[in-house]
Amino acid sequence: MGKGISLRVRKFGILSSTAMFFSAGLALPATAEQVLRIAMTASDIPITTGAPDNGYEGLRSTGYTIYDGLVSWDLSRADELADIRPGLATSWRQDEDDATRWIFELREGVQFHDGSTFDADAAIWNLERYYDPDSPQYEDQGAAQAQARVPLVDSFEKIDDMTIAINTTRPASYFPYMLTYVLFSSPARFEEVGGSWSAFAENPSGTGPFRLTDFQTRQSVELSRNEDYWDPERVPKLDRLILYPMPESTTRLAALRSGQVDWIEVPPPDAVPSLEGLGFQITTSSYPHVWPWALNLQDQDSPFQDVRVRQAINYCIDREGLSSLLNNVAEPSYGIFKPGEDLFGEPENRYSFDPDKSRELLAEAGYGPDDRIDMTVMITASGSGQMTPIPMNEFLQDTVSQCGFDVEFEQVEWGSMLVALRNEPMSDMAFGVDAMNMSLPPSTDVSQMALYFYGQNLAPNGRNWSHWVNEDFDALIDELEVSRDPEEVTRLGAEAHAILVDDAPWVFIVHDLNARAMTSSVQGFVSAQSWFQDFTPVYMED
Amino acid sequence: MIAFAIRRILYAIPILIGVSLFVFILIRLVPGDVVDILIPPEAPRRVAEDLRARFGLDQPVYIQYFTWLQRILMGDFGISAFNNRPVALDLFVSLGNTALIAVPAAIIGFTLGSILGTLAAFFRGSWLDTIFSSIAIAGVSLPHYWVGIVLVAIFSAGYNLLPAQGMAPGGFPTTWQQVTHLILPVATLSLIPMGVISRLVRANVLEILSQEFVPALHGKGLLNRGVLVHIIHNAAPPALALMGLQLGYLLGGSILVEAVFNWPGSGTLMQLAIFRRDIPVLSATILVLAAIFVLLNILVDIMQAYIDPRMRR
Numbered sequence: 001m002g003k004g005i006s007l008r009v010r011k012f013g014i015l016s017s018t019a020m021f022f023s024a025g026l027a028l029p030a031t032a033e034q035v036l037r038i039a040m041t042a043s044d045i046p047i048t049t050g051a052p053d054n055g056y057e058g059l060r061s062t063g064y065t066i067y068d069g070l071v072s073w074d075l076s077r078a079d080e081l082a083d084i085r086p087g088l089a090t091s092w093r094q095d096e097d098d099a100t101r102w103i104f105e106l107r108e109g110v111q112f113h114d115g116s117t118f119d120a121d122a123a124i125w126n127l128e129r130y131y132d133p134d135s136p137q138y139e140d141q142g143a144a145q146a147q148a149r150v151p152l153v154d155s156f157e158k159i160d161d162m163t164i165a166i167n168t169t170r171p172a173s174y175f176p177y178m179l180t181y182v183l184f185s186s187p188a189r190f191e192e193v194g195g196s197w198s199a200f201a202e203n204p205s206g207t208g209p210f211r212l213t214d215f216q217t218r219q220s221v222e223l224s225r226n227e228d229y230w231d232p233e234r235v236p237k238l239d240r241l242i243l244y245p246m247p248e249s250t251t252r253l254a255a256l257r258s259g260q261v262d263w264i265e266v267p268p269p270d271a272v273p274s275l276e277g278l279g280f281q282i283t284t285s286s287y288p289h290v291w292p293w294a295l296n297l298q299d300q301d302s303p304f305q306d307v308r309v310r311q312a313i314n315y316c317i318d319r320e321g322l323s324s325l326l327n328n329v330a331e332p333s334y335g336i337f338k339p340g341e342d343l344f345g346e347p348e349n350r351y352s353f354d355p356d357k358s359r360e361l362l363a364e365a366g367y368g369p370d371d372r373i374d375m376t377v378m379i380t381a382s383g384s385g386q387m388t389p390i391p392m393n394e395f396l397q398d399t400v401s402q403c404g405f406d407v408e409f410e411q412v413e414w415g416s417m418l419v420a421l422r423n424e425p426m427s428d429m430a431f432g433v434d435a436m437n438m439s440l441p442p443s444t445d446v447s448q449m450a451l452y453f454y455g456q457n458l459a460p461n462g463r464n465w466s467h468w469v470n471e472d473f474d475a476l477i478d479e480l481e482v483s484r485d486p487e488e489v490t491r492l493g494a495e496a497h498a499i500l501v502d503d504a505p506w507v508f509i510v511h512d513l514n515a516r517a518m519t520s521s522v523q524g525f526v527s528a529q530s531w532f533q534d535f536t537p538v539y540m541e542d
Numbered sequence: 543m544i545a546f547a548i549r550r551i552l553y554a555i556p557i558l559i560g561v562s563l564f565v566f567i568l569i570r571l572v573p574g575d576v577v578d579i580l581i582p583p584e585a586p587r588r589v590a591e592d593l594r595a596r597f598g599l600d601q602p603v604y605i606q607y608f609t610w611l612q613r614i615l616m617g618d619f620g621i622s623a624f625n626n627r628p629v630a631l632d633l634f635v636s637l638g639n640t641a642l643i644a645v646p647a648a649i650i651g652f653t654l655g656s657i658l659g660t661l662a663a664f665f666r667g668s669w670l671d672t673i674f675s676s677i678a679i680a681g682v683s684l685p686h687y688w689v690g691i692v693l694v695a696i697f698s699a700g701y702n703l704l705p706a707q708g709m710a711p712g713g714f715p716t717t718w719q720q721v722t723h724l725i726l727p728v729a730t731l732s733l734i735p736m737g738v739i740s741r742l743v744r745a746n747v748l749e750i751l752s753q754e755f756v757p758a759l760h761g762k763g764l765l766n767r768g769v770l771v772h773i774i775h776n777a778a779p780p781a782l783a784l785m786g787l788q789l790g791y792l793l794g795g796s797i798l799v800e801a802v803f804n805w806p807g808s809g810t811l812m813q814l815a816i817f818r819r820d821i822p823v824l825s826a827t828i829l830v831l832a833a834i835f836v837l838l839n840i841l842v843d844i845m846q847a848y849i850d851p852r853m854r855r
């Protein structure tokens with residue numbers, strides 16, 4: 001039971017015995033068993049076949065816990081951005097003569113939870129599941145996830161029992177980063193359950209540090225320690241990890257305060273001070289995860305076609321004020337990467353909150369007090385990673401008004417925004433808005449920048465919803481894709497990012513710090529600078 | 543009486559077909575489809591189109607409708623487009639979960655509402671009437687999801703007496719610990735039926751009290767208890783009809799109350815299906831709920847007709 005709860009029980013004196021009586025069985029018993037109960041923000045349990053839905057929260061909860069990829073995220077440090085490390089592949093290299101050919105040396109001695117062996121045959125079988133529509137194990141939902149996140153896979157082959165090759169459609173130096181999103185399931189278990197992915201979902205088998213031991217539809221999923229995990233340093237300290245889908249933030253908060261769970265994702269920002277006062281731990285992780293207004297640049301009549309207008313609105317965002325309003329569960333964003341990181345580069349514009357400069361830029365562009373800019377922003381009331389969009393957007397509406405922007409909102413439900421994101425900004429699905437407020441997935445590496453801004457990735461065929469095309473930026477992306485030198489990739493990425501900041505296709509607002517609240521019993525958690533987190537070092541202390 | 547019941551059941555068939563058609567058309571007015579929600583935006587178009595074909599979304603709407611109707615008539619509710627689980631499994635489990643809180647809430651609401659309404663009418667104009675009527679109006683007027691949040695804030699987050707959310711593992715509650723999970727949602731859900739039944743019963747009893755047969759019964763020497771039986775006999779049919787509607791609403795699952803308590807019932811199932819554009823789940827859920835609603839009303843009609851022979855005409 002958390003410190004805060006203990007304090008309250010003392011405070012209410014005589015009620016304590018009643019409280020303890022009624023809550024028996026709800027709170028974690030003080031036994032040797034190590035059980036961590038987490039309330040997720042997802043509205044359902046993410047699919048457990050190794051190709052989870054529910055976005056990146058699915059990968060964090062039922063993805064990287066039960067499964068591994070060839071390449072993994074290194075989530076062991078809190079003091080630097082999470083980078084990649086060997087997973088089911090111990091090493092990889094680009095073919096010396098062909099930059100589109102990647103060779104992966106597989107890890108020896110890895111077993112799936114069912115006892116079958118991971119080798120080149122199992123790896124190829126999984127790649128066929130995602131990329132070969134003619135294979136019996138092809139799964140269109142999983143394929144859609146994999147092909148969306150790793151669209152560059154062209155072909156693959158077994159070289160020997162522990163070596164495979166993957167060929168890409170074009171050279172891409174960041175290809176290993178993309179492979180973190182492709183997870184490997186057991187062919188033996190798939191056969192055992194009759195070749196059905198829905199049957200596999202109920203009895204899954206991966207190579208990950210946890211194995212699934214209980215599944216209550218729409219209520220909870222229980223993962224237990226995999227004692228035989230191939231990485232002895234990452235054998236979980238917990239006996240069991242129980243995940244609950246709990247989309248309502250107030251419900252998560254009540255569940256934490258009443259001792260039903262030990263850890264909640266995304267506590268309501270206004271509850272953070274009181275939680276801290278009651279002795280709960282609040283953790284945040286600072287990494288690139290932008291909450292922006294993505295501008296519609298496909299509209300040729302938009303005032304935002306003028307870069308000065310785009311810069312003007314970026315100079316009229318009170319990022320510090322907004323972060324403060326959110327009790328610092330967010331921090332200012334001046335680009336998609338953060339100042340101080342190698343990839344941030346040296347943009348000419350450092351967007352401080354400077355209404356005078358904003359008005360000057362607007363005046364240069366032909367706008368002023370008598371000719372204000374009307375704009376409509378698509379927002380939601382909630383949704384994965386959207387933080388608390390209504391008060392945040394109202395704050396921004398008020399702030400940018402003083403510079404000459406009159407903002408109206410087109411409020412839609414989350415599903416409708418996903419549909420709009422899939423289509424062009426001038427399609428009917430976008431309701432003619434000038435910008436979309438969608439929190440976008442974590443962008444800790446250069447591949448994510450290419451995904452959202454490269455000129456060939458325009459919606460509806462890619463994630464460049466804004467339809468921003470900059471030849472200099474694209475040329476740098478082309479150059480870094482074929483580079484084999486990591487330092488050069490970083491240098492070129494930084495130059496590209498500087499162009500992105502100066503040309504401002506988005507209004508950069510804040511980075512989500514991914515706040516979590518947990519009882520003081522939760523120990524050992526390393527808040528990695530990433531959307532993803534490692535549950536293996538966590539343990540419970542009375 | 544049997545002819546009356548058969549007639550009512552036959553009326554239900556066009557109603558259910560109408561409901562299913564309406565739902566099928568309505569969900570297509572919402573932007574996008576299940577594939578838009580299911581897969582990331584940058585998934586290749588070919589993959590998206592393959593998925594649409596697998597779900598039959600590439601067919602004209604009327605073919606999709608008749609295919610679905612044909613399956614339903616054969617007892618096949620289909621497969622969820624989102625998680626590949628049989629719709630029937632999720633649907634009936636969810637309905638059972640909702641019934642766990644809806645049925646007790648209806649019983650409590652109906653009983654309390656009837657008692658409060660009758661007492662308020664008998665003591666019309668007195669302070670008791672004021673108190674009972676205020677309780678009833680509060681039950682109708684207060685947003686029940688707000689009441690739920692307040693109850694959680696007091697009894698869970700504040701005093702840690704009851705669970706804040708979720709259903710206890712194990713299905714039907716057999717232990718006190720499992721029952722504790724029911725208390726707050728049932729209390730919240732019972733407010734509305736308690737309020738509306740109380741208001742209706744008060745008005746009906748007042749009207750009956752003003753009718754000539756009441757003094758006539760007294761004049762014949764009948765004691766108060768005997769008169770009360772006659773009054774209840776006359777006031778019951780409209781209260782029963784309203785209770786049928788209320789129970790139907792409750793079994794439909796209050797989306798907001800189930801969201802507040804994170805209850806895995808039919809309300810949250812429908813909410814998920816709407817957000818995911820999961821047509822098989824949404825269509826089947828609404829059809830089954832409509833069938834339950836119609837069935838409850840038929841039962842109420844029959845009960846009313848049994849109590850009051852004038853209704854059989």
